[in-house]
Amino acid sequence: MPPPKKKLQKNQISIEDYLNHENNTFELIDVRSPSEYLIDHIPGALNVPALTDIERSKVGELYNLNTFQAKRTGAALVCANIAKNLENIWKDKPKSWSPVLYCWRGGDRSKSVAHVLEKVGWRPLVIAGGYKSYRKYVIHKIPECVKNLSLVVVCGLTGSGKTKFLNYLQTKKKQVLDLENLACHRGSLLGSIPSINQPTQKKFDSLLLHELKKFEKNTAVYVESESKKIGDIQVPESLIKLMRKSNCLWIETSDYERVKLLCEEYSHFIKNDCELKIILTQLKKINQLSIDFSFENLKKKENLNKLVMDLLAKHYDPAYKKSMKKNYSKLSEAKIIYTKDSKPLNYSELTEEGETRRSE
Numbered sequence: 001m002p003p004p005k006k007k008l009q010k011n012q013i014s015i016e017d018y019l020n021h022e023n024n025t026f027e028l029i030d031v032r033s034p035s036e037y038l039i040d041h042i043p044g045a046l047n048v049p050a051l052t053d054i055e056r057s058k059v060g061e062l063y064n065l066n067t068f069q070a071k072r073t074g075a076a077l078v079c080a081n082i083a084k085n086l087e088n089i090w091k092d093k094p095k096s097w098s099p100v101l102y103c104w105r106g107g108d109r110s111k112s113v114a115h116v117l118e119k120v121g122w123r124p125l126v127i128a129g130g131y132k133s134y135r136k137y138v139i140h141k142i143p144e145c146v147k148n149l150s151l152v153v154v155c156g157l158t159g160s161g162k163t164k165f166l167n168y169l170q171t172k173k174k175q176v177l178d179l180e181n182l183a184c185h186r187g188s189l190l191g192s193i194p195s196i197n198q199p200t201q202k203k204f205d206s207l208l209l210h211e212l213k214k215f216e217k218n219t220a221v222y223v224e225s226e227s228k229k230i231g232d233i234q235v236p237e238s239l240i241k242l243m244r245k246s247n248c249l250w251i252e253t254s255d256y257e258r259v260k261l262l263c264e265e266y267s268h269f270i271k272n273d274c275e276l277k278i279i280l281t282q283l284k285k286i287n288q289l290s291i292d293f294s295f296e297n298l299k300k301k302e303n304l305n306k307l308v309m310d311l312l313a314k315h316y317d318p319a320y321k322k323s324m325k326k327n328y329s330k331l332s333e334a335k336i337i338y339t340k341d342s343k344p345l346n347y348s349e350l351t352e353e354g355e356t357r358r359s360e
Contacts, residue, residue: 156251
């Protein structure tokens with residue numbers, strides 16, 4: 001059930017009305033601190049802090065000692081920041097300017113900024129409930145959007161090129177939900193992407209909802225078979241449940257192609273085999289594997305290929321097959337797409353009857 005609507009005060013707008021507003025041209029301003037903004041924010045919002053991180057921490061500490069002094073200090077800091085913004089980023093705003101502001105819960109920070117802007121002669125609005133109301137909206141809206149999806153799950157052993165196949169589908173104007181791209185992670189212990197941090201869970205949920213709202217109803221949406229977690233990111237339960245009972249495609253390619261692709265995508269480990277050893281030791285421990293992997297001279301192609309093939313044959317393939325058989329009920333009915341050099345050889349069969357199907 002959606003959260004009950006509260007009666008709006010003067011100059012307030014609900015998160016639903018803001019997001020669903022036709023021809024929305026409002027300038028959206030997040031007045032929270034920069035660190036709050038980085039965790040997650042309403043799409044399109046510009047961060048103009050009422051308090052910096054240091055200032056917010058200072059006021060918070062004062063609250064534990066003297067509430068009145070904290071409010072007085074906070075008011076002085078907020079007013080000083082508003083004054084700077086009036087002389088800089090807001091100095092050329094027209095009289096008709098009508099920004100929409102929000103803070104953590106539509107409280108003192110956003111209302112203080114809105115009060116000054118209104119006295120200037122502008123027409124600011126404050127999102128009722130602030131970011132908290134947006135977060136509640138996201139949590140409620142994701143399952144609602146998921147219900148309208150017609151998913152096709154792209155399956156295949158590790159290294160079969162599932163992500164590349166999704167990219168290919170996008171070139172064919174198909175609807176694609178790339179969860180690993182949203183999560184900035186390829187899945188598994190080896191899936192972290194160099195120099196790129198994963199988003200927070202809240203940020204991922206916002207990005208996911210943004211994608212879900214784009215899709216047309218009654219038209220297939222292709223998504224890769226994923227586990228419940230992608231790195232540190234939890235895939236919403238409603239989406240996982242739908243994926244596991246949806247129709248499947250199976251990407252089939254040779255072991256040679258799989259090893260080649262994995263060596264390309266995980267080439268950073270060749271430069272840092274110490275990190276690879278640590279991760280694979282961790283993998284052995286977690287999965288209780290009695291396997292010895294050879295790390296000798298991985299810059300030599302045949303040695304690297306052997307390590308990758310050992311990983312696939314002795315761990316990833318058996319684990320993936322077991323998980324897929326357990327969780328994806330329509331896997332045995334999956335259409336088979338054969339690929340070479342990460343390109344489908346029988347793509348036309350996606351829209352044809354009597355295509356090859358996968359047997360157990």
